[in-house]
Amino acid sequence: MEIKQRLMKIVGPERVADGAAEKHVYSYDMTENPSLPPSLVVMPQTLEEVQQIVQAANTTKTPLIPFVTGQSVGGLTIPAVEGAVIVDLKRMNRIIEVDEEAMYVLVEPGVTFGHLKKYLDDHHPTLRYTYPLAPPYTSVLANALLEGLCDLSTRHGAMADFINGLEAVLPTGEVVRVGTGASGEGNWFSRYPLPDLVGLFAGWQGMTGIVTKMALQLWPKMPFNRHVGLLCFGEEPTIRMLTRIARTQVLDDSVCVSTPLVKMVSGVAAPVELYDGEPDYGMLLTVSGNTETEVSEKINVIRRIVNEERETDSRHVLISWEGLMKLMGDQWGPFVDLPSEMYKVLAEHDGLTWVGTYIHPKYWKTVLEEGRAIVEKYGFELIANLKAMKGMHFGEFKFIFRFPKDDDTVKRVRECNAELLDLALSYGAIPYKTPVWAAKKLQERLDPNFVMLMRRVQRALDPNGIMNPGRWGLDERD
Amino acid sequence: MKETDSMVNSEPGAHIEEWLHSCIRCGTCKYQFLEYEASCPSGEHFGFETYFASGRIWLARGLQTNQIQWDDSLLQSIFACTTCGACEVQCHAPHRGHIIDIIEDLRRIAVENVGALEAHEKFRNYVEEYHNPYKAEHHSRELVQEHNLPETAENVLFVGCTSNYRETQIRDATISVLKKAGVDFTIVDEFCCGSPLLRTGQNKSVNELMQHNADAIRSSGAKQVITSCAGCFRTLSKDYSELGLKLDVEFIHSSEMFRDLIRAGNLRVISSASDLNITYHDPCHLGRHMGVYEIPREVLSQLPVSVIEMKKNRDNAWCCGAGGGAKSAYEEMAISTGKARVQQAMETGAQKIVSACPFCTRNLRDAAGSDEIDVIDLAELVDELTVGRKPLSQSP
Numbered sequence A: 001m002e003i004k005q006r007l008m009k010i011v012g013p014e015r016v017a018d019g020a021a022e023k024h025v026y027s028y029d030m031t032e033n034p035s036l037p038p039s040l041v042v043m044p045q046t047l048e049e050v051q052q053i054v055q056a057a058n059t060t061k062t063p064l065i066p067f068v069t070g071q072s073v074g075g076l077t078i079p080a081v082e083g084a085v086i087v088d089l090k091r092m093n094r095i096i097e098v099d100e101e102a103m104y105v106l107v108e109p110g111v112t113f114g115h116l117k118k119y120l121d122d123h124h125p126t127l128r129y130t131y132p133l134a135p136p137y138t139s140v141l142a143n144a145l146l147e148g149l150c151d152l153s154t155r156h157g158a159m160a161d162f163i164n165g166l167e168a169v170l171p172t173g174e175v176v177r178v179g180t181g182a183s184g185e186g187n188w189f190s191r192y193p194l195p196d197l198v199g200l201f202a203g204w205q206g207m208t209g210i211v212t213k214m215a216l217q218l219w220p221k222m223p224f225n226r227h228v229g230l231l232c233f234g235e236e237p238t239i240r241m242l243t244r245i246a247r248t249q250v251l252d253d254s255v256c257v258s259t260p261l262v263k264m265v266s267g268v269a270a271p272v273e274l275y276d277g278e279p280d281y282g283m284l285l286t287v288s289g290n291t292e293t294e295v296s297e298k299i300n301v302i303r304r305i306v307n308e309e310r311e312t313d314s315r316h317v318l319i320s321w322e323g324l325m326k327l328m329g330d331q332w333g334p335f336v337d338l339p340s341e342m343y344k345v346l347a348e349h350d351g352l353t354w355v356g357t358y359i360h361p362k363y364w365k366t367v368l369e370e371g372r373a374i375v376e377k378y379g380f381e382l383i384a385n386l387k388a389m390k391g392m393h394f395g396e397f398k399f400i401f402r403f404p405k406d407d408d409t410v411k412r413v414r415e416c417n418a419e420l421l422d423l424a425l426s427y428g429a430i431p432y433k434t435p436v437w438a439a440k441k442l443q444e445r446l447d448p449n450f451v452m453l454m455r456r457v458q459r460a461l462d463p464n465g466i467m468n469p470g471r472w473g474l475d476e477r478d
Numbered sequence B: 001m002k003e004t005d006s007m008v009n010s011e012p013g014a015h016i017e018e019w020l021h022s023c024i025r026c027g028t029c030k031y032q033f034l035e036y037e038a039s040c041p042s043g044e045h046f047g048f049e050t051y052f053a054s055g056r057i058w059l060a061r062g063l064q065t066n067q068i069q070w071d072d073s074l075l076q077s078i079f080a081c082t083t084c085g086a087c088e089v090q091c092h093a094p095h096r097g098h099i100i101d102i103i104e105d106l107r108r109i110a111v112e113n114v115g116a117l118e119a120h121e122k123f124r125n126y127v128e129e130y131h132n133p134y135k136a137e138h139h140s141r142e143l144v145q146e147h148n149l150p151e152t153a154e155n156v157l158f159v160g161c162t163s164n165y166r167e168t169q170i171r172d173a174t175i176s177v178l179k180k181a182g183v184d185f186t187i188v189d190e191f192c193c194g195s196p197l198l199r200t201g202q203n204k205s206v207n208e209l210m211q212h213n214a215d216a217i218r219s220s221g222a223k224q225v226i227t228s229c230a231g232c233f234r235t236l237s238k239d240y241s242e243l244g245l246k247l248d249v250e251f252i253h254s255s256e257m258f259r260d261l262i263r264a265g266n267l268r269v270i271s272s273a274s275d276l277n278i279t280y281h282d283p284c285h286l287g288r289h290m291g292v293y294e295i296p297r298e299v300l301s302q303l304p305v306s307v308i309e310m311k312k313n314r315d316n317a318w319c320c321g322a323g324g325g326a327k328s329a330y331e332e333m334a335i336s337t338g339k340a341r342v343q344q345a346m347e348t349g350a351q352k353i354v355s356a357c358p359f360c361t362r363n364l365r366d367a368a369g370s371d372e373i374d375v376i377d378l379a380e381l382v383d384e385l386t387v388g389r390k391p392l393s394q395s396p
């Protein structure tokens, strides 16, 4: 029996599609990465259906690509090989459990940030999750698997650090649970002190199985929150201030962007430029506390650092929340309550891309300076995006491109991204959500034994090589 | 045909070309923003990315740039959309106000390249032959005799095909209200306004229909055209002018007329207190397409009924499921969408769903089946709960 017939038998004919429309629409994403059509798309609704799909794919040796909303900004759901089946998981969208005491939520892959935020606000108002700058309807589970970053990452780190455990269908069809949830229902409080098998799935871009449930840490919603803005001049002082402030551990979140992005959010029309005399960077810093005094004291900590820096360059300026609203416009109010409309500045065209990396703090400034020169050389809008991660153990670094996907621009974007990646890699940065071309460049710099270990793990889990084959550039069989 | 009527019919593909490089497939159009309430009836029914606005926009781009070739299998995603416009409300990208334009453009090109869907072609043939999509005996002028209407008048009641040939109670109620309020009106020899054709990419014969209707309206000497059909209202007031028709009349939806007649005292509301709970369904063509949300509510607020809003209302209203050719070609989607709306209405505890479009009324009633809720049109409710200017005892 052909794979299509098998899948139709499992989920019903109405949840299998292989028309020209599906083949086209699932063949690419918003990035510059080249498209490749899948052979068909299947939409399971239950764990049992996912399991049967994986079993069927093993029989026919059909590649499977997990998909939720296809917004990784890394081309990660674009098939890397011919004949792939997209497994669209959007209908598995239950929030299964919120444990108020151990503060976690158990979700299926189709649950989006918008969905979760609304649910928590309505039913568990004292708890919060953490939200990206992404559109509200992207997968919470996929985001954590991809080790992305959200608005508590300055405090708690990359999103995979929020995972307490998960349930997955292995590439060979068995259902497994990792983390304390492996000991029974309602017990997903941690991934330790067991061997940390979350790592078999996080960061793998869907190559090691289909995750069907994930337990994620929630945090108490602090009664007092405040944002302040910081406008700064020059890469070196900017990075120095961000690093110093983050190391004090007063921050929940820090977003540092080139001024053109600040202007975009304030409504300046594309293409947005940086003029002489304008600050180079704008930061939005978020603090929270149990009392107003705690919050004020945290702000004082920030202010002290800024004042010290102002002794060298008095142009740096710390702006209160109220001042920020006056300067930037009232829309900033709802914008900073993520997920929000804020992402829309990145939805100007059909193209959006970046090479996102995590980097050692000591190289942050240099890579920013040199990256800026590359972006300016190519004539793109200057949209650097930086976040201090996990109390400043490391930094996030990327340049964002919003662009019309005409052939010429796509070509320029590819060249510019490649140059930026080479730069970042030369400073030991590690890209996240790597498209295949970037993964291949990364592999050249990694210890060959690390790559060997990845291959060995992947082959042990997926002997038929059916799960998202070609990702991470691990396609060559040697 | 008047010399002043320039028949502009924008080139198919113009909207697609204008917005070729928009839509990153951010998915915001799938849900009511930040509420996580489903917003796209077609996406909700079929689930695949191809059935949301973004899928259609990406298809349009793929076809326009020759990345894909025409193929029958594309038609389902292109046509299984109610053109409800909910995506336009949720989208935050620059093309947000033009998604329906893009989808309708795509439909026109689809019809040119592959032909119309069978169900759509069928009603186009009926429109051409019978001047209505229902293959009903054309009879507008008989209403003039039946109701003893003048040849010329200040107002034209444009009945619309669904009212005239299917939901005749809406037509009769509208006529009754206008008569008892003493409105100077007539009915002209109207042809289908062309809405079903425009919504399904079959634009070719629309100019002829428009011209016939324009001539008929002109010869009535009317200054104002009233219609109780939301689809006709959109087509007469928006599409006709976009197609280049210059007609010196004002088009209004009957709800506006009702409101003004009650306000002016030409219609008096039966004062007896009523314990009728109703909920109002915003027709997509009246609400999102034309921005009329409050006028029908103002009418309802003047009647002795309690209005309980559904959770999804005004620009976030869930579509009835029938529009954009879905009722004829995708009955299952139309009914499942309608059922979801009926369910939302029942959650309010209302006894009746009141709409302001015969097409919505029809589909919601089909969807409600044996459910414990009635579906009626605003015109019927107004007719039931008002009398003319004369004191009650003297009214006929």
Ligand SMILES: Cc1cc2nc3c(=O)[nH]c(=O)nc-3n(C[C@H](O)[C@H](O)[C@H](O)COP(=O)(O)OP(=O)(O)OC[C@H]3O[C@@H](n4cnc5c(N)ncnc54)[C@H](O)[C@@H]3O)c2cc1C
Binding pocket: A065, A066, A067, A068, A069, A070, A071, A072, A073, A076, A077, A089, A109, A132, A133, A134, A135, A137, A138, A139, A140, A141, A142, A143, A144, A145, A146, A147, A148, A149, A150, A159, A205, A206, A207, A209, A210, A211, A212, A343, A346, A352, A468, B026
């Ligand atoms: C404008 C914009 C801004 C963004 N900002 C941020 C940001 O600030 N921070 C951030 O972290 N991210 C950001 N993102 C990315 C986005 O939040 C994540 O990509 C998203 O959460 C992943 O969800 P998705 O639905 O897009 O996953 P998909 O793209 O559908 O899948 C991503 C990858 O995960 C795999 N996968 C998906 N589901 C499963 C599963 N169940 N089991 C195994 N593998 C699976 C897929 O195969 C693929 O490799 C942004 C995106 C956009 C468009």
Ligand code: SF4
Binding pocket: A347, B022, B023, B024, B025, B026, B027, B028, B029, B030, B053, B054, B057, B087, B090, B091, B092, B093, B099
């Ligand atoms: S139509 Fe608008 S909201 Fe929908 S995916 Fe495209 S850009 Fe996003």
Ligand code: SF4
Binding pocket: B039, B040, B041, B042, B043, B051, B052, B053, B080, B081, B082, B083, B084, B085, B086, B087, B088
């Ligand atoms: S018009 Fe309505 S049915 Fe069509 S894509 Fe938009 S929201 Fe969906």
